Amino acid sequence: MSEVRFGQAINRALADAMAADENIVIFGEDVAAPGGPFGVTRGLLDRFGAERVRDTPISEAAIVGAAVGAAMSGLKPIVEIMFMDFVTLSMDALVNQAAKARFMFGGQYALPMVVRLPHGGGINAGPQHSQCLEAWLTHVPGLKVACPATVSDAYALTRAAIADPDPVILVENKSLYAVKGALPEPLPSVAIGTADIARPGRDATIVTYGAMRGMALAAADMLAKDGVETEVIDLRSLQPWDESAVLASLARTHRLVIAHEAVEAFGVGAEIAARMADVGFDELDGPIVRVGAPFMPVPFAKELEARYRPDAARIVEGVRRTLA
Amino acid sequence: MSEVRFGQAINRALADAMAADENIVIFGEDVAAPGGPFGVTRGLLDRFGAERVRDTPISEAAIVGAAVGAAMSGLKPIVEIMFMDFVTLSMDALVNQAAKARFMFGGQYALPMVVRLPHGGGINAGPQHSQCLEAWLTHVPGLKVACPATVSDAYALTRAAIADPDPVILVENKSLYAVKGALPEPLPSVAIGTADIARPGRDATIVTYGAMRGMALAAADMLAKDGVETEVIDLRSLQPWDESAVLASLARTHRLVIAHEAVEAFGVGAEIAARMADVGFDELDGPIVRVGAPFMPVPFAKELEARYRPDAARIVEGVRRTLA
Amino acid sequence: MTAANSSSPLDLLRTMTLIREAELRLAQLFADGEVPGFIHLSVGQEGVAAGVCAALSSTDTLASNHRGHGHALAKGLDLERFFLEIMGKAEGMCQGRGGSMHVADAAVGMLGANGIVGAGLPIAVGSALAHQVRKSGAIATVFFGDGALAEGVMHESFNLASIWRLPVLFVCENNGWSEFSPTSKQLAADPCALALSHRIAARSVDGNDVLAVHEMALVLVDEIREGGGPRFLECRTTRVRGHFEGDPQKYREAADAARSEDDPIGRLERRLTADGVPAPDIEAATREAKRRVDAAVRRARSGTAPAFDAALRDVYAPSEAAP
Amino acid sequence: MTAANSSSPLDLLRTMTLIREAELRLAQLFADGEVPGFIHLSVGQEGVAAGVCAALSSTDTLASNHRGHGHALAKGLDLERFFLEIMGKAEGMCQGRGGSMHVADAAVGMLGANGIVGAGLPIAVGSALAHQVRKSGAIATVFFGDGALAEGVMHESFNLASIWRLPVLFVCENNGWSEFSPTSKQLAADPCALALSHRIAARSVDGNDVLAVHEMALVLVDEIREGGGPRFLECRTTRVRGHFEGDPQKYREAADAARSEDDPIGRLERRLTADGVPAPDIEAATREAKRRVDAAVRRARSGTAPAFDAALRDVYAPSEAAP
Numbered sequence A, B: 001m002s003e004v005r006f007g008q009a010i011n012r013a014l015a016d017a018m019a020a021d022e023n024i025v026i027f028g029e030d031v032a033a034p035g036g037p038f039g040v041t042r043g044l045l046d047r048f049g050a051e052r053v054r055d056t057p058i059s060e061a062a063i064v065g066a067a068v069g070a071a072m073s074g075l076k077p078i079v080e081i082m083f084m085d086f087v088t089l090s091m092d093a094l095v096n097q098a099a100k101a102r103f104m105f106g107g108q109y110a111l112p113m114v115v116r117l118p119h120g121g122g123i124n125a126g127p128q129h130s131q132c133l134e135a136w137l138t139h140v141p142g143l144k145v146a147c148p149a150t151v152s153d154a155y156a157l158t159r160a161a162i163a164d165p166d167p168v169i170l171v172e173n174k175s176l177y178a179v180k181g182a183l184p185e186p187l188p189s190v191a192i193g194t195a196d197i198a199r200p201g202r203d204a205t206i207v208t209y210g211a212m213r214g215m216a217l218a219a220a221d222m223l224a225k226d227g228v229e230t231e232v233i234d235l236r237s238l239q240p241w242d243e244s245a246v247l248a249s250l251a252r253t254h255r256l257v258i259a260h261e262a263v264e265a266f267g268v269g270a271e272i273a274a275r276m277a278d279v280g281f282d283e284l285d286g287p288i289v290r291v292g293a294p295f296m297p298v299p300f301a302k303e304l305e306a307r308y309r310p311d312a313a314r315i316v317e318g319v320r321r322t323l324a
Numbered sequence C, D: 001m002t003a004a005n006s007s008s009p010l011d012l013l014r015t016m017t018l019i020r021e022a023e024l025r026l027a028q029l030f031a032d033g034e035v036p037g038f039i040h041l042s043v044g045q046e047g048v049a050a051g052v053c054a055a056l057s058s059t060d061t062l063a064s065n066h067r068g069h070g071h072a073l074a075k076g077l078d079l080e081r082f083f084l085e086i087m088g089k090a091e092g093m094c095q096g097r098g099g100s101m102h103v104a105d106a107a108v109g110m111l112g113a114n115g116i117v118g119a120g121l122p123i124a125v126g127s128a129l130a131h132q133v134r135k136s137g138a139i140a141t142v143f144f145g146d147g148a149l150a151e152g153v154m155h156e157s158f159n160l161a162s163i164w165r166l167p168v169l170f171v172c173e174n175n176g177w178s179e180f181s182p183t184s185k186q187l188a189a190d191p192c193a194l195a196l197s198h199r200i201a202a203r204s205v206d207g208n209d210v211l212a213v214h215e216m217a218l219v220l221v222d223e224i225r226e227g228g229g230p231r232f233l234e235c236r237t238t239r240v241r242g243h244f245e246g247d248p249q250k251y252r253e254a255a256d257a258a259r260s261e262d263d264p265i266g267r268l269e270r271r272l273t274a275d276g277v278p279a280p281d282i283e284a285a286t287r288e289a290k291r292r293v294d295a296a297v298r299r300a301r302s303g304t305a306p307a308f309d310a311a312l313r314d315v316y317a318p319s320e321a322a323p
């Protein structure tokens, strides 16, 4: 058990996987010599060499497109798009190629590739460097999407994504990179598609993922002071997501709040809510409340972004509303 | 009142708008001399000249990017991306530029532009020429999204989109282009954001849009034979969408089914369901049922695509399930 | 593969006639409603597919575009499973899920036709990266049209291939058309100039002269295999039919379509005759192609409809394969 | 605008020193925590912004990139509202919603800095389309870095501008760096060769020689205004500081950053001195710039925090404006 930063846990997972499988290559903008814009790929070039760890030009379409071709030809590429906002430039390769290749070629090809996408705000990076666009990707059959919230899951989900035979998107919240936490020994493993009960509770369920896990736990603490015991479910995987875990929790608490940093409208939370309003309908004793960002681009100024990002107080409000 | 095809109604709207405002220009792949891949822009080049109606190279990123710059500089561009599947190549311009310009420049710029996106299947065009990706766009603050289902709305919503000071996406279902219907005189007008009660009913509400309107009406006919009176709400606009119309209908029927051609998971229907499971919770007497495409790429073969596309029978099933 | 194992002119003729007969049959099947969706034929362009693919080995990989029947067949795709696929049958290459625009065959390195203009380029670049990293000795090839040169990803792909000296052959089939519009009005650049600007050696050949295409492809493939980095080959050719079947081609003078003296098959046949090849040997190519196509179509017609549940299971790898 | 109304060297010096003083102050404010987010400074590159923008009129439009402070100020953006914006105040150009990477001013044709590498190019192309269609006589300009040349949309934009002969000036600020990586390892092409491949006339100048930049810009702007179509200008320059403030630049030899003899301001000052311009006139530029920056920062500090509800209202046009 050691204390490491979230970003370092990903780094460790990348290195461990690369050491075990020489078909794994990494490429992206500034990931090799500079060690990545957030330091996540630091040291990999020195350790694994220039053949397997490469800096690319600023060419997001070709980066993901090349990953598709590489994955179809025997490599296991891990690529990084520096900010999730720039995946707007890679959508064809991701959606029309990577996601569909196995299916549309009749199962002839496997596409073991990983696309790392740092998302989220909180650093006043403004409208084009702060977005959470994961709902787009969860809507695409053929892609898997995971989003770790803890150091342990950062390691485990990165390993799971790399080991997966299908294209997996790793959504990494930028505000988590520097957060420290425990990396257990033996090293953790998590299956994609399994949620984590971050805190058990009986009065209400908060479903969340990524950086909002921390906010949800803080909200649960605040609520506990008033005797409200909230269960916090960290989805960890968004596609597939752990419907049975959420349903089981709802069957215990009968109240549901879903919290994420992404824009609330048409976000990931909408699907969770919609499923629970169908298969979980009989369990519901109150409205399903979502806590997400308002319908606006991520604003730059400190005061604006602080109001913009969902926080523990808003989650508390949401829980109170469904309990009312 | 005349009988015209859906595609012709759009053509008429484009022509009427262009005749009224010389700042309107049209460009896209094969929209000028060839008259558009589906004939929707036929005749516009002859009528309005090569300065205002232009064929572009196969450059989807530059087409929408140029529309942004043109809209910021006094034109009202209308552009077409030949199949919605190719908007994967235009996402930066649409999402990071068009959607955010007004907001992120502090309201200095208006972006009156229209992006026409033919979507949908039914013509065995396969996985890369059949997708319904509108849920991506409805998730983006700053964009408006409309999707006409009737000849009259095709005219009215096209005019409304062009007149709108914000970027509007017109989602046009390919299978509707050839459908004939009435174009009323005086010519119809519809405000973006207003739904249409396509059929009144008291037992259940079906919320739908685009080509599924027809399926929903067929389903309602089938159900009526068993004495089940279904209200069919055609959203017409997906962003903003007419929450109060849906809520009002739910308050009458207390049962909700949402049907669209897009993949069900994380689709537009998820947001409608999620909102109703919150603000409409007290009205619900049964689970909210969604009818959408299964979680797979659009398959090519006739038998596969026929099973893939939601139809009236599946909507009937959905209504029965929530009434059960 | 070196010039030593270049294909014989008769081999090239056989490949071209096979493509021609297969596509003409597809046209008929399409008109008769036996082929769903829409299909883009390469009639008149067979010299490019045949000439280039004959310079490749089966471990070399190939990415193609919407007009990919010829590329696929020249790369060695099984004819029966090709027809089965395009007719939407479960026994097709892609189990009927892809159709004409997505024919692929992992066994012969065919990475798939592609419905997205330009999308094959970075795929080939990535495939070449795999060859380079794995030191497989193989190369990647990609066919794309002149219209695809307008796509941004072409530029990114050329650049990446050039700086990494990847073993990839870029083949531009310049038929003068971008769907319904003449490329001359759509593209400012000369195709070779684009490649050259990225320091990719570029050559242009008469794409309707299959021998010239093949000879040039052999040279370029050799250079690439020797570690010379990417190469670009422009093949000037002719789209004889519409953009897709059913295209009335109102935008185009009939004359343009009918320059039969350019036909790569006719040209090679005349050349072989002049070289003294006996007429029966020449005629055998077409006869044999028709026979194979007949058999394949018969087989394809007896194919079964794909099962929906099998398709649904193939969106992701079977979960046992997952960790 | 013709050479007749070219800017005087002293005007160019004033613009450059204003940019320099503004950015050095921003660096300080950033280090002190008064500027949120991250900022990219153009210290050492002021000659490009000053030289080019002095050849433009206020009706000409300009798209910029992440390193856009200099472009914005040279285009005439109000200094106070510039600081107000970058410090996140309600009175800023963008009401504090955009910050450093999004400074814009409709009043002077500044279409905005841009956080997406390469995104300004098609925006400028579209703006030029508007000028052409509306026969406004104006032209569009776009600044972008050498790193942006790797983006696909660059290619699409060059092509579109070329085939439509749009009035647009493409200005590549070649500082040798793509963030933390040397562009020499990232780009196979010579920048001018890229433009030329699209039949866009291209020129390269020493970007640290503001007089040379200005002279060349005047020529190109004239040619564009006369209907000559797009032009490309490469300005070879030096990124003196890190990619963004706080960048420790471990990837870079200090020497590279410190070639002070290249400094465009120092060079022009020496040149003016040699030409006999009195020292007080030269020194006045910096003094005046400092004074203006002082005042602007004072004003900006007294700016107010933006109101959330006002921001929310501006996602779309007010609904009265809708039909």
Ligand SMILES: Cc1ncc(C[n+]2csc(CCOP(=O)(O)OP(=O)(O)O)c2C)c(N)n1
Pocket: B029, B058, B060, B082, B086, B089, C066, C067, C115, C116, C117, C118, C144, C145, C146, C147, C148, C149, C175, C176, C177, C178, C179, C239, C243
């Ligand atoms: C990204 C994208 N844009 C547009 C289309 C529609 N489209 C299909 S083929 C084609 C023309 C392609 O021209 P070219 O590359 O020269 O190939 P050719 O058809 O001439 O063989 C177009 C515009 C598409 N399939 N993909």
Ligand SMILES: Cc1ncc(C[n+]2csc(CCOP(=O)(O)OP(=O)(O)O)c2C)c(N)n1
Pocket: A029, A058, A060, A082, A086, A089, D066, D067, D115, D116, D117, D118, D144, D145, D146, D147, D148, D149, D175, D176, D177, D178, D179, D239, D243
């Ligand atoms: C599409 C996109 N990819 C990557 C980035 C991250 N990024 C910001 S600036 C930059 C380098 C740009 O280099 P260049 O265009 O030469 O401009 P310079 O910074 O040298 O002025 C990169 C990679 C981005 N902002 N947008």
Ligand SMILES: [Mg+2]
Pocket: C145, C146, C147, C173, C174, C175, C176, C177, C178, C179, C183
């Ligand atoms: Mg062509």
Ligand SMILES: [Mg+2]
Pocket: D145, D146, D147, D173, D174, D175, D176, D177, D178, D179, D183
């Ligand atoms: Mg640079």
